[in-house]
Amino acid sequence: MRLYDSMTQEKKDFVPRDGDHVTMYFCGPTVYNYVHIGNARPYVVSMVAKRYFESLGYRVTLVENITDIDDRIINKGNAEGRDYREVAKQFADAYREDTSRLGLGRPDVEPLATEHIQEIIDLIAGLVAEGHAYQAGPDVYFDVDSWGEYGKLSKQQVAEMRHGARIDVGDDKADPLDFALWKGAKPGEPAWDSPWGQGRPGWHIECSAMSLKYLGAGFDIHGGGRDLIFPHHENEIAQSEAAGKPFARFWMHNGMLNLSSEKMSKSVGNIRTLRSILDKHRPEALIAAFLGSHYRSPLEFSEDLLEETEQQVDRLRNVFRGLADRAAGAPAGAALTAADQAVLDKLAARHTAFDEALADDLNTAAALAEVFGVAREVNAALAAGELSAAGAAAVRTELTGVIHVLGLDAVAGTEDEIPAEVVAMAEERRAARAARDFAKSDALRDAIAEAGYEVRDVPDGFKIIRTR
RNA sequence: GGCGACGUGGCCGAGUGGCUUAGGCACGGGUCUGCAAAACCCGCUACACCGGUUCAACUCCGGUCGUCGCCUCCA
Numbered sequence: 001m002r003l004y005d006s007m008t009q010e011k012k013d014f015v016p017r018d019g020d021h022v023t024m025y026f027c028g029p030t031v032y033n034y035v036h037i038g039n040a041r042p043y044v045v046s047m048v049a050k051r052y053f054e055s056l057g058y059r060v061t062l063v064e065n066i067t068d069i070d071d072r073i074i075n076k077g078n079a080e081g082r083d084y085r086e087v088a089k090q091f092a093d094a095y096r097e098d099t100s101r102l103g104l105g106r107p108d109v110e111p112l113a114t115e116h117i118q119e120i121i122d123l124i125a126g127l128v129a130e131g132h133a134y135q136a137g138p139d140v141y142f143d144v145d146s147w148g149e150y151g152k153l154s155k156q157q158v159a160e161m162r163h164g165a166r167i168d169v170g171d172d173k174a175d176p177l178d179f180a181l182w183k184g185a186k187p188g189e190p191a192w193d194s195p196w197g198q199g200r201p202g203w204h205i206e207c208s209a210m211s212l213k214y215l216g217a218g219f220d221i222h223g224g225g226r227d228l229i230f231p232h233h234e235n236e237i238a239q240s241e242a243a244g245k246p247f248a249r250f251w252m253h254n255g256m257l258n259l260s261s262e263k264m265s266k267s268v269g270n271i272r273t274l275r276s277i278l279d280k281h282r283p284e285a286l287i288a289a290f291l292g293s294h295y296r297s298p299l300e301f302s303e304d305l306l307e308e309t310e311q312q313v314d315r316l317r318n319v320f321r322g323l324a325d326r327a328a329g330a331p332a333g334a335a336l337t338a339a340d341q342a343v344l345d346k347l348a349a350r351h352t353a354f355d356e357a358l359a360d361d362l363n364t365a366a367a368l369a370e371v372f373g374v375a376r377e378v379n380a381a382l383a384a385g386e387l388s389a390a391g392a393a394a395v396r397t398e399l400t401g402v403i404h405v406l407g408l409d410a411v412a413g414t415e416d417e418i419p420a421e422v423v424a425m426a427e428e429r430r431a432a433r434a435a436r437d438f439a440k441s442d443a444l445r446d447a448i449a450e451a452g453y454e455v456r457d458v459p460d461g462f463k464i465i466r467t468r
Numbered sequence: 469g470g471c472g473a474c475g476u477g478g479c480c481g482a483g484u485g486g487c488u489u490a491g492g493c494a495c496g497g498g499u500c501u502g503c504a505a506a507a508c509c510c511g512c513u514a515c516a517c518c519g520g521u522u523c524a525a526c527u528c529c530g531g532u533c534g535u536c537g538c539c540u541c542c543a
Contacts, residue, residue, distance in 0.1 A: 027543070256538095304480085308479085322506085376491095380508060465506090
């Protein structure tokens with residue numbers, strides 16, 4: 001596979017450090033509020049990347065942290081008169097709940113910063129001992145000047161950065177670029193004991209400590225949003241490598257989401273939370289919206305986009321419905337016909353193209369196009385009656401595997417639970433149609449639609465499907 | 469100012485030096501249907517602008533215009 005690396009700014013052949021084992025770390029959210037849809041993109045990208053690697057036969061360990069100690073969490077707690085832990089717990093739970101609704105499973109490890117204070121302290125102590133960090137008052141800072149490679153990821157010139165840098169009043173930094181590894185606690189703030197007194201970890205250090213703990217030095221892929229390149233990832237590299245730990249081998253950054261017309265602002269109402277989207281749209285539609293463009297491109301996010309992808313997933317769902325109907329009652333061990341084989345051959349070619357698309361820097365948009373190509377070919381074969389029951393079953397099995405990689409498993413689900421009253425209305429409608437009472441028939445169809453279902457007339461009767 | 473993206477047909481969005489009609493959505497015309505829906509078939513077909521390189525550029529190079537992200541907390 002070829003994977004773009006933000007460090008070298010080019011696509012490189014990806015070969016895991018450990019043979020058949022891929023190690024990945026993605027920066028997760030700081031849980032001071034419900035996560036917004038922007039937070040969902042790296043989540044989806046990482047889970048799809050994991051599935052792709054697994055489809056290639058690799059074993060994958062994906063670590064995605066949850067930052068549960070941070071100024072914003074503390075501030076929120078203070079503002080609401082609650083303990084910061086309560087705030088962090090509430091939104092960490094909400095984050096897991098919201099992302100789980102996407103149906104992509106969970107990362108293998110989801111470490112919390114507050115459960116790795118010792119690892120963080122050990123890492124900082126090492127940096128202090130090596131002369132890469134220093135204590136200043138109650139705080140400990142990383143000495144940027146001591147690390148010659150600072151700026152190598154963001155391509156920022158240290159001298160340039162100093163120009164525009166601001167020094168916060170009250171800081172004891174020796175250099176405006178130095179960043180906090182450990183923040184001394186002010187009265188009333190959450191704190192842990194450390195060699196430098198009571199305090200809490202700075203933001204960047206947790207990711208270094210936890211990625212190195214779970215994946216070891218020189219792990220394969222570190223990902224996150226583009227906006228994390230500076231300072232977050234730059235700092236992670238500096239503090240990790242200065243501590244003698246080679247860091248990530250590939251840097252994978254996803255593009256930002258733009259909210260059309262609605263600028264993401266701090267004012268609470270403007271933020272599009274993941275849960276608000278999922279309350280209104282099926283998770284597959286959101287996933288399709290993300291996968292429809294390349295992960296590195298900025299994505300214009302809108303209601304129109306979601307409505308379009310709702311149509312797309314409906315299309316895929318219809319393929320599976322058609323396949324399931326055709327495959328029903330397939331006799332075990334039935335031989336495939338030549339026509340079946342022709343369809344399977346086309347599918348195999350699409351599958352190859354699908355894999356090749358993903359092998360090129362995870363080009364999900366091109367991969368998805370192949371899936372739609374299959375949809376057209378399969379529908380055509382179905383319409384022409386060229387697929388036997390056994391053939392349809394074989395196609396369905398193969399196609400299910402393909403869409404699984406993209407996390408679109410839900411479109412393969414064809415088992416809609418239809419309420420008895422809806423079925424009764426459909427039966428009544430059938431009778432009305434048989435009696436050529438089309439006014440009544442149409443009224444019943446409207447009533448069924450009202451109930452959230454769609455009735456389709458098929459040769460031997462009707463078919464009911466759930467709409468949203 | 470520094471770093472980095474990007475400008476593709478009605479919309480979204482891949483991609484490549486000389487056939488990809490990418491794909492989806494929307495739209496128009498058909499087939500099917502009592503009418504629909506779904507599905508299939510057909511159609512609509514682009515590459516911001518100006519130069520240059522080349523037998524050949526949407527694709528390479530240079531410039532112009534425009535949009536955007538980061539440089540401060542941020543997925």
